[in-house]
Amino acid sequence: xxxxxxxxxxxxxxxxxxxxxxxxxxxxxxxxxxxxxxxxxxxxxxxxxxxxxxxxxxxxxxxxxxxxxxxxxxxxxxxxxxxxxxxxxxxxxxxxxxxxxxxxxxxxxxxxxxxxxxxxxxxxxxxxxxxxxxxxxxxxxxxxxxxxxxxxxxxxxxxxxxxxxxxxxxxxxxxxxxxxxxxxxxxxxxxxxxxxxxxxxxxxxxxxxxxxxxxxxxxxxxxxxxxxxxxxxxxxxxxxxxxxxxxxxxxxxxxxxxxxxxxxxxxxxxxxxxxxxxxxxxxxxxxxxxxxxxxxxxxxxxxxxxxxxxxxxxxxxxxxxxxxxxxxxxxxxxxxxxxxxxxxxxxxxxxxxxxxxxxxxxxxxxxxxxxxxxxxxxxxxxxxxxxxxxxxxxxxxxxxxxxxxxxxxxxxxxxxxxxxxxxxxxxxxxxxxxxxxxxxxxxxxxxxxxxxxxxxxxxxxxx
Amino acid sequence: xxxxxxxxxxxxxxxxxxxxxxxxxxxxxxxxxxxxxxxxxxxxxxxxxxxxxxxxxxxxxxxxxxxxxxxxxxxxxxxxxxxxxxxxxxxxxxxxxxxxxxxxxxxxxxxxxxxxxxxxxxxxxxxxxxxxxxxxxxxxxxxxxxxxxxxxxxxxxxxxxxxxxxxxxxxxxxxxxxxxxxxxxxxxxxxxxxxxxxxxxxxxxxxxxxxxxxxxxxxxxxxxxxxxxxxxxxxxxxxxxxxxxxxxxxxxxxxxxxxxxxxxxxxxxxxxxxxxxxxxxxxxxxxxxxxxxxxxxxxxxxxxxxxxxxxxxxxxxxxxxxxxxxxxxxxxxxxxxxxxxxxxxxxxxxxxxxxxxxxxxxxxxxxxxxxxxxxxxxxxxxxxxxxxxxxxxxxxxxxxxxxxxxxxxxxxxxxxxxxxxxxxxxxxxxxxxxxxxxxxxxxxxxxxxxxxxxxxxxxxxxx
Numbered sequence: 001x002x003x004x005x006x007x008x009x010x011x012x013x014x015x016x017x018x019x020x021x022x023x024x025x026x027x028x029x030x031x032x033x034x035x036x037x038x039x040x041x042x043x044x045x046x047x048x049x050x051x052x053x054x055x056x057x058x059x060x061x062x063x064x065x066x067x068x069x070x071x072x073x074x075x076x077x078x079x080x081x082x083x084x085x086x087x088x089x090x091x092x093x094x095x096x097x098x099x100x101x102x103x104x105x106x107x108x109x110x111x112x113x114x115x116x117x118x119x120x121x122x123x124x125x126x127x128x129x130x131x132x133x134x135x136x137x138x139x140x141x142x143x144x145x146x147x148x149x150x151x152x153x154x155x156x157x158x159x160x161x162x163x164x165x166x167x168x169x170x171x172x173x174x175x176x177x178x179x180x181x182x183x184x185x186x187x188x189x190x191x192x193x194x195x196x197x198x199x200x201x202x203x204x205x206x207x208x209x210x211x212x213x214x215x216x217x218x219x220x221x222x223x224x225x226x227x228x229x230x231x232x233x234x235x236x237x238x239x240x241x242x243x244x245x246x247x248x249x250x251x252x253x254x255x256x257x258x259x260x261x262x263x264x265x266x267x268x269x270x271x272x273x274x275x276x277x278x279x280x281x282x283x284x285x286x287x288x289x290x291x292x293x294x295x296x297x298x299x300x301x302x303x304x305x306x307x308x309x310x311x312x313x314x315x316x317x318x319x320x321x322x323x324x325x326x327x328x329x330x331x332x333x334x335x336x337x338x339x340x341x342x343x344x345x346x347x348x349x350x351x352x353x354x355x356x357x358x359x360x361x362x363x364x365x366x367x368x369x370x371x372x373x374x375x376x377x378x379x380x381x382x383x384x385x386x387x388x389x390x391x392x393x394x395x396x397x398x399x400x401x402x403x404x405x406x407x408x409x410x411x412x413x414x415x416x417x418x419x420x421x422x423x424x425x426x427x428x429x430x431x432x433x434x435x436x437x438x439x440x441x442x443x444x445x446x447x448x449x450x451x452x453x454x455x456x457x458x459x460x461x462x463x
Numbered sequence: 464x465x466x467x468x469x470x471x472x473x474x475x476x477x478x479x480x481x482x483x484x485x486x487x488x489x490x491x492x493x494x495x496x497x498x499x500x501x502x503x504x505x506x507x508x509x510x511x512x513x514x515x516x517x518x519x520x521x522x523x524x525x526x527x528x529x530x531x532x533x534x535x536x537x538x539x540x541x542x543x544x545x546x547x548x549x550x551x552x553x554x555x556x557x558x559x560x561x562x563x564x565x566x567x568x569x570x571x572x573x574x575x576x577x578x579x580x581x582x583x584x585x586x587x588x589x590x591x592x593x594x595x596x597x598x599x600x601x602x603x604x605x606x607x608x609x610x611x612x613x614x615x616x617x618x619x620x621x622x623x624x625x626x627x628x629x630x631x632x633x634x635x636x637x638x639x640x641x642x643x644x645x646x647x648x649x650x651x652x653x654x655x656x657x658x659x660x661x662x663x664x665x666x667x668x669x670x671x672x673x674x675x676x677x678x679x680x681x682x683x684x685x686x687x688x689x690x691x692x693x694x695x696x697x698x699x700x701x702x703x704x705x706x707x708x709x710x711x712x713x714x715x716x717x718x719x720x721x722x723x724x725x726x727x728x729x730x731x732x733x734x735x736x737x738x739x740x741x742x743x744x745x746x747x748x749x750x751x752x753x754x755x756x757x758x759x760x761x762x763x764x765x766x767x768x769x770x771x772x773x774x775x776x777x778x779x780x781x782x783x784x785x786x787x788x789x790x791x792x793x794x795x796x797x798x799x800x801x802x803x804x805x806x807x808x809x810x811x812x813x814x815x816x817x818x819x820x821x822x823x824x825x826x827x828x829x830x831x832x833x834x835x836x837x838x839x840x841x842x843x844x845x846x847x848x849x850x851x852x853x854x855x856x857x858x859x860x861x862x863x864x865x866x867x868x869x870x871x872x873x874x875x876x877x878x879x880x881x882x883x884x885x886x887x888x889x890x891x892x893x894x895x896x897x898x899x900x901x902x903x904x905x906x907x908x909x910x911x912x913x914x915x916x917x918x919x920x921x922x923x924x925x926x
Contacts (some may be wrong), residue, residue, distance in 0.1 A: 161500050387627055435881060
């Protein structure tokens with residue numbers, strides 16, 4: 001049989017009310033061309049990374065980033081720009097860390113380390129102790145207190161290079177950093193060394209937060225570069241009596257008053273229905289926070305710029321939000337959602353860009369209403385000419401996540417994931433690692449999706 | 464009406480004879496995982512770029528690249544490795560170029576320039592002359608001899624940043640470099656300055672070949688960086704009497720004997736039917752030729768390695784070919800096709816990778832036989848899990864192009880084009896600009912497509 005008969009659901013391409021499908025496509029193309037030609041997001045990222053590197057929440061650099069992006073938004077003259085107060089934790093890295101393998105058999109070898117966020121310092125003398133290598137927090141439980149007590153626990157699980165989606169590989173291995181030190185502490189470990197979460201073999205350590213519950217004992221912990229981890233692994237195998245020496249000068253200070261930065265264009269038809277687009281303003285101090293998440297911030301600002309430049313008056317209220325403190329306590333996202341609830345705001349849609357300023361591949365769409373979901377899916381043909389083809393269920397993000405329980409549709413920009421963990425939380429996350437065309441394609445993708453979504457009817461969807 | 468009835472051609476997924484569709488998919492996945500885990504192509508590229516930078520055809524560095532890749536292939540122990548003699552042009556860059564804007568009004572300003580391939584040198588004194596700016600070779604014809612004679616012609620057409628496909632933008636602007644100087648010479652110009660072919664605004668000049676027919680007068684010509692071009696444009700607008708000074712020390716020497724490098728695994732069932740996979744070995748000396756086209760070379764070698772590693776005995780004869788002299792006279796590709804014809808070889812399929820070692824998006828498929836074309840199109844589901852979704856008509860390339868008239872199916876690997884012209888023919892085309900995962904995904908895509916194609920029946924297709 002050479003032909004088959006298929007019954008398909010009718011597929012109608014979403015079009016702007018009052019506009020033909022070609023006109024709708026033409027508008028999307030104008031948005032992309034505006035971003036690619038003028039590359040303003042890229043220039044804003046140069047400014048943000050150049051003027052405000054090291055903007056961990058609570059630091060003066062974070063305050064500078066608040067003021068810098070507030071001014072960028074003000075200059076675009078939207079209807080309102082304001083700061084939303086957020087109390088944030090304040091972890092201070094202090095003096096440059098040291099890490100050293102001490103083997104009676106092979107000698108002393110320095111390895112590159114960086115302290116993990118929220119961990120305490122080692123004290124001026126540092127810590128030296130025997131090392132026990134594990135591949136997961138679970139293994140600690142199996143080994144028990146007798147094997148762990150008084151030791152430095154070395155978590156050495158590599159990220160799986162076989163997975164196309166590096167975020168999935170990160171997800172599987174990240175527990176050793178986020179919870180490993182706390183669990184090691186519970187079993188009497190004096191400190192922890194964690195293999196950096198990257199598939200690259202290099203000398204660059206990757207930091208990140210390590211969570212301790214309020215009542216949990218905190219111990220010093222560092223990330224070691226992947227080559228450093230490989231070295232420690234080899235030395236340990238050949239000399240089980242190997243010790244590790246580490247110094248960290250970090251400490252947790254009192255919480256600090258900080259801000260989310262919000263720029264808003266008021267909607268003409270449904271001003272009370274709010275669409276939020278955001279990234280996070282804070283970043284680890286090891287690099288410049290270019291991909292994580294300067295990119296998401298300048299893309300959100302670029303959306304406001306392109307709306308203004310092309311004279312688009314949205315029907316719904318559109319906000320660009322720079323969330324503060326995604327990296328440590330996620331307080332910016334929590335405050336934003338709590339304030340929305342307190343004020344009775346209707347948040348119909350929120351989009352987050354926090355996977356780097358890389359080539360956009362598609363969107364993760366978290367609309368539970370089947371009609372709205374299929375409307376979003378039907379937008380795909382407008383994006384295909386720009387290489388954006390992957391529309392899938394999903395959607396969310398650390399900062400917009402708290403809005404979910406208010407019935408908000410959550411959408412994520414999904415860039416290609418191959419290069420993200422080369423730079424993530426490390427000294428490699430600098431402006432030069434960002435390609436202007438990839439960043440701007442992402443900004444244009446966000447702007448186009450929001451422009452299209454602004455034509456939709458969300459009245460049945462909000463709680 | 465909520466449903467429509469569509470009649471579709473039946474779509475049957477291609478499967479390995481004797482293997483189920485899941486098993487076929489599993490084999491493709493094994494190929495991808497092998498490439499991503501061991502990253503041998505990436506390490507080979509480190510070697511090629513580190514040991515053989517500046518490998519313009521005819522140079523000692525090009526000879527080193529021949530020997531380096533021959534040894535890489537030999538170490539994989541395929542059935543045969545051999546060198547195919549190619550006579551290549553030998554253009555020598557000589558001393559570092561100089562470029563300077565000379566304005567009585569604004570002073571003297573150095574700008575970064577690089578000589579274009581095949582152009583003659585300026586002589587030791589250099590050339591200084593008034594400048595006339597044009598946006599295309601056609602404009603020279605309009606201006607005529609009186610406006611051009613004795614001048615340095617400044618071609619200042621930017622690459623269009625609005626196009627998603629940067630190769631299309633390159634194609635539109637490249638004539639000013641490939642033919643501009645020859646046409647300027649015809650109208651009496653003494654030299655030419657060409658705006659670098661990139662959408663980046665920076666200080667890095669991008670070289671490339673400039674063609675002169677045998678009887679055409681040759682004049683010195685340089686590429687100027689895009690920022691240099693912008694500067695020259697502004698100065699000229701405000702001081703039309705501006706002159707330009709340039710020095711180039713290049714010259715054309717006698718042709719040199721060089722080689723294509725070929726590694727072959729003999730087919731078990733159709734040994735006389737040949738499948739070729741290649742990239743080009745020569746590269747401009749401004750950078751290391753990492754993306755252009757070290758990437759294509761090591762990807763072809765990676766295919767041989769993965770076939771050997773996984774114990775795949777192909778039915779057809781499979782060759783990895785490093786073509787020599789793609790950049791200047793394309794002699795390697797011409798010789799390869801001519802030798803195939805002379806020996807009566809049946810080349811059923813040829814694939815080229817010469818668009819950089821970037822994220823693979825898909826393939827351009829040049830199969831005129833509709834049955835074979837649809838077989839190739841039906842392979843797409845095997846590649847989707849690896850982010851490779853764009854299967855389209857097309858296919859070809861400078862090196863495999865001459866095989867077309869022998870009825871060979873031509874296929875191109877199509878990587879994402881956003882970053883290619885950031886580095887193309889410039890000092891930015893270095894090993895560090897290549898991401899190992901992107902490079903290996905490309906190698907795995909090639910290897911998988913060739914493994915799948917090897918199961919097809921080409922007997923009706925060859926002339």
